Amino acid sequence: MFWKEFLGEKCAHFCGLLLGILFLSTTLAAMGLSWKPIAFLSAVWALCVLAPLAWEYAHKLPFCRQAAGLEGQDVPCARYASMLRRPDFWEGAVIWDLLDRSERELNEKLAAVSQENREYREYVETWVHEIKTPISTLRLAGENHPGPLADRLKEPLSAIERHVEEALFYARSGSVHQDYLIRPMSLQDAINEVMLRYAEPILNYGFVLTRPQEDPLVYSDEKWVHFILGQIVANALQYRSPSPRLAFSILEQEQSVILRVADNGPGIPEKDLPRVFEKGFTGENGRRKNRRSTGLGLYLVQKLCDRLGLGVSVTSRVGEGTAVELVFPRSKFHLASAGRET
Template sequence: MTAGWFWRDKAPYLAGLGFSVLLSAVLLWVLSVHPGAIALLCLVFLLGGLLPLTAEYIRKKTFYDEAMGMLDALERKYLFSELLEQPSFPEGVLFCRAMEETNKAMNDALAAARRDMADYREYIETWVHEVKTPIASARLTLENLPGPPLQGLEEALFQIEGYVEQALFYARSGAVERDYVVRPMALRQAASDAVKKYARPLIAAGFSVELEGLDAVAYADGKWVEFILGQLISNAIKYRGEHPRLVFTQSRAEQSVALNVADNGVGIPQADLPRVCEKGFTGENGRKLSKRSTGLGLYLCRTLCGRLGLGFSIASQAGEGTRVSIIFPKGRFYLLGEREELKQ
């Protein structure tokens, strides 16, 4: 709140005060009152009108300056109305009441939206679990009836299963705390489980897979990490080059350990690299090389890593391949796990 705003708002009052003082001065002059007395009386009238306005300006400026300072300092702006102190002037009281009513309406709308989202997420999770049953039955049928004509159908089932799993984890990504259990997780085991799950498409694509020096133990939920690794493997298969190769390595830092997944595929153009983790972004490779690109794989990887407290980084060079790192922070539990391993 500036002085200009306040005094412009009080312009009608000031005009009335000035007119009253001037009229009083004229009447006193007509009544032959001494000019000194007229001047003194006019000064008293002016001070009597301006001093209360000045006090009001100071009171309101103090309130609004504190309010704006609090608003700027708050990270969660929606708490503003709850922390705002009740002012002593009527306009401020109305302002606070309007803020409270607006905040309450917003909270009600958010609560309703969260309930709708929770219902939809539960429906998706239920649907995914139900649809997995016929997929598993079809897979068993194919295993009992081997043969080249059925190979294409088996690949299609694997793709369907992958999209179903992606839908499940996408639905759960908004509330990972409901199904996230932190346990000691060997990086080699996590990588092996993901590779085993994608063994058939990796073999069919002619991949050479290497697990180099994976001896670290991190604390995470292996199921979520396996899904993230699966998305990376799926991308490596889609965008493979000649003599495809997939290498899992680890790297240690003072406060973290990273699981690195590198391929020698077509790589990502530098123009697309800053956006590859955006939702729905397929980029040049997705448009040219893969008809099945949804633009959700890397988005889910980065989103899930962020919500699980893990780091995620990606580096790539067009024509040379891509390297993705999942970074596990070293906390107290991680260090305790390392000590237990050393004792053994």
């Protein structure tokens, strides 16, 4: 291993050795020595040059093997220095020092970015809690003074609340691994919670709801699942048909539980489907004047599903509607629960 590279690096040494042996042999032959002493002296000379090179190769080989072994591992380059022993030959030491300095500088920058993100998230959370008070005041004022103006304000206030909630969850989504609690949860309860949250627009738009009868046990974080379902329902409300329908169904499989949410809205054009989870992508439907979209809803849905270990997919046909499937994988927790039930 590495012997070809090593020989290539020492090519000048070998050329010098050959020239030296040639000069020695020519000089000794001119002095009248026979070929045997000339061959002996040349061999001794070659051994004196090649032996140190062989030792150098054996000395550098362990470090080179260790460094080459990092290439196939899922390790950032900036962490190479901490995983390698500092070599005692100067070329390797120079490289190791550069890697070590790069790692320290990167760690300092990551710490600064982490602190900045934490401060930003704390600011957004504080802002969201503060903005909820005037929103609640406006809603309460509308309820206390019913009339055409109050009715017109209901939908914009609901939209503001959804966007505020979206901003809060977007700020928290980067640290979902630190802000989640996996435990058994009911999909029926999750559906009911989301339907209660969006009850007013669902009733106002005249949605026909279909709910599943099954209620299998799944393991996830209720708060994040409620947000995911809320984003899906919000899309169905925004892209609704004149006679809107929203159907929830559950399919139990051996290795997973699939929750399907389907509407009969305008559907997503086939060319837009591969990009519905891209950040900021609104597609043809989202660019219509009466249906402006942030393009963050499904992006956050996929991001949170990835963090929670859930599968998510979207199918749609123009003029027929859109269906979103959430896949909750079964695990040893489900098997243990099933054993206790039996």
